[in-house]
Amino acid sequence: MAVISFLTTVLFENGALRELAGQLQTLGIIRPMIATDRGIVSAGLMERLSDAIGTIPDSHLFIETPPNPTEAAVDAAVHQYREAGCDGIVAFGGGSPIDLAKAVALKATHEGDLFHYAASRGGMERITSAVAPVIAVPTTSGTGSEVGRAAVIVMSDGWKRAIISPHLVPKAAICDPLLTLGLPAAVTAGTGMDAIAHCVETLLSPRINPPAEAIALDGLARAAAFIETACEDGANIDARWQMMMASLEGGLAFQKGLGAVHALSHALGTLQAPILHHGTLNAVLLPAVLRYNAPSAGGKYGRIRQALGLGAHEDIARWFAALNRRLNLPLSLRDMSVPRSVLPHMARMALADVSTQTNPRPVTEADFLSMLEESFEPPHNS
Numbered sequence: 024m025a026v027i028s029f030l031t032t033v034l035f036e037n038g039a040l041r042e043l044a045g046q047l048q049t050l051g052i053i054r055p056m057i058a059t060d061r062g063i064v065s066a067g068l069m070e071r072l073s074d075a076i077g078t079i080p081d082s083h084l085f086i087e088t089p090p091n092p093t094e095a096a097v098d099a100a101v102h103q104y105r106e107a108g109c110d111g112i113v114a115f116g117g118g119s120p121i122d123l124a125k126a127v128a129l130k131a132t133h134e135g136d137l138f139h140y141a142a143s144r145g146g147m148e149r150i151t152s153a154v155a156p157v158i159a160v161p162t163t164s165g166t167g168s169e170v171g172r173a174a175v176i177v178m179s180d181g182w183k184r185a186i187i188s189p190h191l192v193p194k195a196a197i198c199d200p201l202l203t204l205g206l207p208a209a210v211t212a213g214t215g216m217d218a219i220a221h222c223v224e225t226l227l228s229p230r231i232n233p234p235a236e237a238i239a240l241d242g243l244a245r246a247a248a249f250i251e252t253a254c255e256d257g258a259n260i261d262a263r264w265q266m267m268m269a270s271l272e273g274g275l276a277f278q279k280g281l282g283a284v285h286a287l288s289h290a291l292g293t294l295q296a297p298i299l300h301h302g303t304l305n306a307v308l309l310p311a312v313l314r315y316n317a318p319s320a321g322g323k324y325g326r327i328r329q330a331l332g333l334g335a336h337e338d339i340a341r342w343f344a345a346l347n348r349r350l351n352l353p354l355s356l357r358d359m360s361v362p363r364s365v366l367p368h369m370a371r372m373a374l375a376d377v378s379t380q381t382n383p384r385p386v387t388e389a390d391f392l393s394m395l396e397e398s399f400e401p402p403h404n405s
Contacts, residue, residue: 031170032195033271037264039199043075043113043160046195050156052111056104058124059115060088068162068202072115082107088116090300091292092123093177094137100127104155111156114193117214118166118301121159125174125191128155137176141184142377150188159193162202164253164266165214165302167221167274169196175289183289185377198271200264208254212350215250215266217302219243219343220284220309221273226323227316228280228381235279242272244330247346254350280381283312283373287391287398290372297360306343306352307359311397313340319384344401356399366395 034042047055057079063069064086073079085100104112104127114124126137132153133140140146159169168174173187203211222243226236246269253262288304317324317340327339344354353359356366370391373379379386 031192031275033170033198034195035198035268035271037199037201037260039197040071040075040160040202043072043158043197046158046197047076047111047113050111050158050194052156052158054107054109055083055111055113055158056100056107056109056127057084057113057115058088058100058120058127059084059086060120061086063116063120063162068115071202072113072160080107083109088120088123090119090298091177091183092119092126094179097123097126097130097137097176101130104131111158114157114159115162117161117163118168118217121161121166121168121193122174122176124157124159125193126176126186128157129174129186129191131155137186138178138180138184140186141178142187143184143375146186147188150186150190152190154188154190157193158195158197160197160199160202161267161270163206163210163214164203164263164270165217167218167270167277169193169198170271170274172278177293181293182372182375183293185289187377196271198267200260200267203263203267204260205257208257208351211254211257211266212250212352213300213303213306214270215246215253215302216306216309216347216350216352218266218270218273219246219250220302220305221277221281222246222269223309223313223327224282224284225273225276225279226327227282227320227383229383230279230381232279235276238272239276240326240330242269242276243327245269245272247331251349281378282382283315283379283386283391283394284308285378286373286376286382286386287312287369287395289376289378290369291356291361293372294361294365299359299361303352303359306347307354307356308394308398310340310344310401311394313343314397315390315394316382316384355401356395361399363399366399367392369395
């Protein structure tokens with residue numbers, strides 16, 4: 024049976040941040056915690072948020088979200104949430120603050136450790152509608168977490184696990200492309216490739232959801248058409264609008280499931296050194312995974328070629344590798360300073376990741392290791 028659900032309220036417009044106060048009132052949130060990170064603070068974006076909703080007490084502001092959110096950070100935020108008597112959360116930033124906010128909303132209202140609610144442990148059934156309300160305000164265009172039902176957290180055991188439930192979908196998403204104006208080119212490229220990876224992997228997932236596939240193809244076409252402009256001209260409002268819409272579409276679509284790219288990037292995201300950017304990892308891993316999945320893609324690679332404006336026989340893995348070059352992204356895991364010695368452990372972690380379940384071609388630990396080796400040192404003609 025195909026179960027199809029798109030239930031998120033999205034306010035999408037240049038200047039949509041002005042709608043945040045009204046959404047707080049609609050949801051009955053009087054004392055919101057603001058979940059964000061130090062990058063948002065240093066960029067001066069908190070002033071924009073204060074203009075929209077008024078003065079934010081320090082006791083309601085959590086800025087210690089790590090680049091890959093951890094269970095320890097969630098615990099610290101939950102403590103602050105309870106001490107301040109908060110009754111909801113505004114997630115303000117990229118995917119890390121939004122994922123952290125979802126986990127805080129869960130743990131503040133449910134007993135037990137986060138591990139108890141991990142999807143790989145059957146945790147979805149334990150998550151109830153008691154989850155605290157979250158309003159997501161993305162400031163990057165990539166993760167789609169503002170409309171997703173998952174929070175991906177590095178647990179205390181060092182494994183990155185997905186917590187998944189329809190109750191974790193933010194009650195509202197405020198998507199204001201103006202918040203992304205001036206983002207550095209490297210951030211724009213890495214987050215944009217995250218959106219592209221979502222669209223590609225959703226399309227390839229074997230689950231049946233034609234509406235999600237249509238959304239994914241539209242998002243892929245938008246991102247492919249505008250990502251280079253957004254990187255070259257950070258003030259191009261149309262490109263920023265299109266990239267935020269592509270990110271949103273990727274998030275709506277990936278409810279259909281992801282695949283080996285995300286299984287591997289989730290594993291690599293647990294490394295403490297170097298700290299790796301999730302979207303950039305997806306960009307580096309995508310060509311090798313596309314080559315691996317080709318025998319099981321059926322006609323879907325043709326649909327990808329059409330969305331990218333490619334000829335019927337063009338190599339899409341090579342096309343994405345060339346796009347990475349044009350975006351000045353790393354071309355290999357070696358370029359990202361990943362030690363080769365960790366690859367076998369990363370393969371084992373990827374095999375246990377929930378995204379592996381929806382890869383179009385079955386994957387073994389040895390297959391994952393092969394893809395990692397290829398991504399560590401790609402072929403010269405890739």
